Amino acid sequence: MGFFSKDIGTLNDLFLHTMRDIYYAEKKIVKALPNMVDKATDDGLKTVFERHCDETEIHIERLEKAFQMMGAEARLVSCPAIEGILDEADEISGDIDDDMVMDAALIAAAQTVEHYEITRYGTLIAWARELGRADCAALFEETLAEERAADHTLSNLAERRINLKSAA
């Protein structure tokens, strides 16, 4: 994009572009999560990743509903940020040779993904309100609450991992 013309002239264009970016990211995340389930040692962590995979499917459906509400095509635009975040997670997990350390790294990687989504949905909600699209804002608020809850659960699991280690 941007080679022959500047495609984004209005906030509405930027809003749709950003929806397409996070739509691509959510589709990448739903594919990456089963791999994280396999790598995790702690059963609680595996369950959190599995549950978040189901939630991510719902986030994808909400985005498709929002595209419909906007009368816009549910296209994907490539999202270099999520590619980089997931590449980094893959790279580091390939370097780790200890189960407890692997779980610590997986939690950190998953929280990086959550924070990317938290900032993107926060921005989309603000722009939706500015554009008078309370319907889209309400949908994205549901997703944002789930992303924040997932981040919080991961922080709790990180503490549990520490406690388990101390008790070992």
Next chain:
Amino acid sequence: MGFFSKDIGTLNDLFLHTMRDIYYAEKKIVKALPNMVDKATDDGLKTVFERHCDETEIHIERLEKAFQMMGAEARLVSCPAIEGILDEADEISGDIDDDMVMDAALIAAAQTVEHYEITRYGTLIAWARELGRADCAALFEETLAEERAADHTLSNLAERRINLKSAA
């Protein structure tokens, strides 16, 4: 890394690796910020980016101090996540043909960078405590507070941008 051997065997290794990752990211951010100053239209936004550039220099110095405290070399390891986040910001700003929309996109891009740093420093603080390194945790807490404040300022600027637009 990870091709011939698995280099990360302990949480201490993971801690140092992650410090080197965010050290690389901070050095990239300090180079990207002057470009964002140039692209921004709103004077308040330009000032926030300039001030954050100075803060980022201090974050780099704190990391160098932490490497010294740990008796470890202040090496860089490539950080695909920040590369992706900055590439995405560059890509989208090349597609925008309106000053107000550009400012909105720049604020969103900067908040993505802030959230990446917030999650990384949050993780480093937790690991520093686990490793009994209250000295490093205290340094990173100062940085984390500044990253959170920058994110908050950007949210306020986004609202100001909306108010300015409504008044126009």
